[in-house]
Amino acid sequence: MRRADRLFQIVQHLRGGRLVTAQKLGAWLEVSERTIYRDIADLQSTGVPIDGEAGVGYMMREGFDLPPLMFTRDEIVALVAGARMVRAFGGATMARAADEALVKIGAVLPDTEKDRIARTEIHTPMWVVSDAAREAIDIIERSIEKRQVLTIDYNDEAGRSTARDVRPLGLWFWGKVWTLVAWCEMRDDFRAFRIDRIASVIIANRLFKPERGKQLADFYRAVERSEAYGMGPTARGA
Secondary structure, three states: OOHHHHHHHHHHHHOOOOOEOHHHHHHHHOOOHHHHHHHHHHHHHOOOOEEEEOOOEEEEOOOOOOOOOOOOHHHHHHHHHHHHHHHHHOOHHHHHHHHHHHHHHHHHOOHHHHOHHHHOOOOOOOOOOOHHHHHHHHHHHHHHHHOEEEEEEEEOOOOOEEEEEEEEEEEEEOOOOEEEEEEEOOOOEEEEEEHHHEEEEEEEEEEOOOOOOOOHHHHHHHHHHOOOOOOOOOOOOO
16 A cells, blocks of 8 residues: 555544544554554644544544545445445435435546446346335434334234334345334334335324333344344334
8 A cells, every 4th residue: 555545544544533543553554553653643744633642542633624535446336336236225315315426426536437437337126126115215214313203004924904103213124125123112112124014104293212221222132132023034013
């Protein structure tokens, strides 16, 4: 790696106000700690606002920014592949955002790399997810962020239909189906619902506050203790 590239990567690793040790930086960049110390000193001498000291760690002060990032060949391939997967399998809003992201990525690339997006031969099938599922994914994703209670009509594996209010906590994609992990107010417990079995989803006119025992971290702990709440694609509400 060229020294200029290494200095750029150091700045990237230090952004976000997190404390990072020279040992970790050296491991990431495959250089010695002594090299990191020299690089940090050089960056500080040019006015880059890095605080810290050897043996403790370094962090970037807030307010420092860089010009638009230049992506490596592998990063371009990863971003294009990810955007195309979101476009094929995500919600309608996600799909539009993925297209816009590709346009923005292309806008910051040098001319020699602009055609790499079109030349990235990683493709996904289109319209794998139904329009109804795409709409449900968008509603659920926004409700998770805003902590909005949802009212869903759900058909279980046997075809039985129930209406219930749930607190949406997270969405998972299993390569074929999406599932919603939520706190089910009817069962007073965690449940996982397949999106393709949700007949309708409506935003209830109320919000929920994080409560001990009813958050995503609590769900993870429950999964670790028991397989009762399987997170695979066969998981269902009951």
